[in-house]
Amino acid sequence: MRLGRQAKTPFPDRYNGWRVIRTHGRVFGIPPTADEVRLLAEERLFDHPAVKCAATLPAMQALIDAHDPAEDTPEAVARRDGYDVVRFRGAYHAIPHGSGPVDLDFPADRSAAGVVSAASLGGVDEKYKAIAAGRPVEFAGWLPVYVGSGNCGAHPQFGHTQSPPAGYRFTRSGVTPSTKFGLLTRMIALAGPRPLRLWFTLCSIVRFPFAFVRPRKGVTLAARWRVLVAAVTMFLLLVRKGCRPLAAARFIVSRHLQSQLLVGGKHDLVFLTSMPYTFGQNPWVIEVEDPTTLFYPLIQNGHTCDMDVRERPVYGIVKTLLEADHCRAILTHMKSSARLISALFDSETIRKKVVYAPLGVRLPARFQPHDEEPADAPIDLLFINSWCQVAENFFVRGGLDVLEAFAQIRQKYPNVRLTLRTSLPDIADHYHRVLADxxxxxxxxxxxxxxxxxxxxxxxxxxxxxxxxxxxxLLQAMSYGLAVVGSDGWGMEEYLEDGRNGLVVRGRHGVASWADEEAGVLRENYETMYTADPVVVAGIVEAVSRLVEDRELRRRLGRTARADVETTYNLGNWNRGMKAAFDLALGATDPRAAVAPVESGNRLGSLVR
Known part of the structure; x- marks a missing residue:
């Protein structure tokens, strides 16, 4: 049978007002009520609640035909003093008066407008009254500068901002603008990281002076003036403290002027995430996991094993920034970081600003009970890449060691299964055979x-x-009652106690990461993670073998880990530590009344002195 030219089967762009897209092997439908441009720009196609998904075009058309438009319209259910309550997609939302139109499908929009959500009408009333009375703290994690820094402002580590400490409430004065790169920038990116870095540096220098006069939605003339004064003041302060003028200018440019303008309004306190992206136009508190992020992007994690941080120009700049009056507190959930920061800067002024409290997460209702099962029942191992799902982080998390160990474990225990929640980077054929076998x-x-x-x-x-x-x-796995097999890498054993709430595999300390207490530096060498470590592999095999053969050990470790989250690593304890930092920042705490550093991860909320 001879076949020639045939008509191409058309795929419609629209159906009954809906945008129809075929991608990733599925068909997606965007309703006309959704912000189509923003939804696609922010890559929300796969998780936006208004978007429908089907296997075929006819199936999608059937879903659209059966769709009730009322599902996309908030239903007003109550009016209160200062806010209205609507029911939308199974939840209740309290919208403050004067907030204007709010897209309730976008969490960032809800936060920016001060919307409070709960599962019931009574719950939203109670939650709103408690939060509305609190003192406002501007959460800066929404700023566009954080999008280019691993999007750490949206990291689950800062999910606690949805439940602020007593007496405070978090605000967002804007929504993260979408980032679009021009054709020239995309072409330069193909040339490699060095030309791209030079291009961005040149663009930053050229754009900086014009940004103060460029029209920008939500940025007032008063905010522009405040930011300009803050930038000039910071530059003069850094130079007066002995910092090199060129290094000071480079540091100021790295704070991202657009972001500083977006948060240029007057705030009692600004809460920064991981990196001190500020000119000091407002008093601020920063939450960090380790001291290295204070120097980002001029010093980055994974490259500090042989670095003399104090000899870098950025050291004096950051020290001056932290000693300045506008830096009010440095909050950390790592005792090691509290000690390192104090030793690194050797400044009594900075040391008085450091607050430590162990991090907390929510306790899920469902968990792994490790109940009695047949001897040949499957035992599931779980490995998860970082939240941002950068494929290269597979190595830093120990992915190669996991595959090497599983190849041996599988031979001993055929009922053991492995789930990798990760995008895979380029790995050798040997590992692909492990995946296949x-x-x-x-x-x-x-x-x-x-x-x-x-x-x-x-x-x-x-x-x-x-x-x-x-x-x-780590804390999420503990909260679900899993038996955790961790490493002895930096910070792990502050939360994971070998034989009590998990098992610790040796081989990372002193090789991949360690705390240099004398220099005050977190030493990291991620290059060692790009090949499997026989010591670590053997440790994983031994630990998993123990857990496979001893169900009672799995059960005891999992239950102890979950109990630790319930009693210690919970949001209540963390919020008390955060409240201590905010109180210190706003003058509600007398610094001279601070207690000594904590020595146990089970004790809370001390100011490090």
Whole structure:
């Protein structure tokens, strides 16, 4: 049978007013009520609640035909003094009067407008009254400068901002603008990182003076003046303190002027995440996990093993920044960081600003009970990449060691299965054979919070042989009652106690990461993570073998870990520590009344002196 030219089967762009898109093997439908441009720009196609998904075009058309437009319209249910309550997609939302139109499908928009959400009308009333009375703290994690810094402002580590400490409430004065790169920038990016870095540097220098007069939505003339004065004041202060003028200028440019203008209004206190992106136009508090991020992007994690940080020009700049009056407190959930920061800067002024409190997470209702099962029942191992799902972080989390160890474990225990929640980087054929030979499942797609909860609750053993602590991943696994196998990398053993609430594999300390207490530097060498470490691999095999053969050990470790989250590493304790930092920042705490540093991870909220 001879076949020639045939007509191309058309795929419609629209159907009944809906935008129809075929991608990733599925068909997606965007309703006319959604902000289509923003939804696609922010890559929300896969998780936006208004978007429908189907296997075929006819199936999508059937979904659209059956759709009730009322589902996309908030229903007014109550009016209160100062706010209105609406019911939308199964939840209740309190919208303050005067906030203007709010897209309730975007969490950032809800936060920016001060919307409070709960599962019931009574719950939203109670929550709103408690929060509305609090003193406002501007959460700066929404600023565009954080998008280019691993998007750390949106990291689950800062999910606690949805439940502020007593007497405070978090505000967002804007929404993260979408980042669009021009054709020239994309072409230069193809030339490699060095030309791209030079291009961005040149653009920053040229744009900086014009940004103060360029029209920008939401930026007032008063904000422009405040930011200009703050930038000039910071530059003069740095030079007066002995910093090199060129280095000072480079540091100021790295704070991202657009972001500073967006948060240029007057705020009692600004809460920064991980990196001190500020000119000091407002008093600020910063939350950090380690001291290295204070120097970002001029010094970055993973490259400090042989670095003399104090000899770098940025050292004096950051020290001056932290000693300045507008820096009010430095909050950390790592005792080691509290000590390192104090030693690194050797400044009594900075040391008085450091506040330590162990981080907390929510305790899920569903968890892994490790109940009695048949001897040949599957035992599921779980390995999760970082929240941002950068494929290269597979190495830093110990992914190669996990695959090497699983190849041996699979030979001993055929009922053991491995799930990798990660995008895979380029790895050798040897590892692809491990993936093919053993029972290994790779999940590299987006997972909803419900799917992530299901994945945790159905797993038995959590593997985290990482170069260093990854605090949210660790605490979440503990909260679900998993038996955690971690490493002795920096910070891990502040939360994971070998034989009590998990098992610790040796081999990372002094190789991939360690605290240099004398210099005050977190030493990290991530290059060692790009090949499997025989010591770590052997440790994983031994630890997992113990847990496979001893169900009672799995159960005891998992229950102890979950109990630790319930009693110690919870949001209540963390909020008391955060409240201590905010009180200190706003003068509600007398610095001379601070207690001594804590020596146990089970004690809370001391100011480090």
């Amino acid at each position: 053993g029972w290994v499942r790779v999940i590299d797609r987006f997972l909803t919070p419900e799917e992530m909860a299901e994945l945790h609750a159905r797993s038995h053993i959590f593997l985290l042989p990482a170069a260093r602590v990854h605090i949210v991943s």
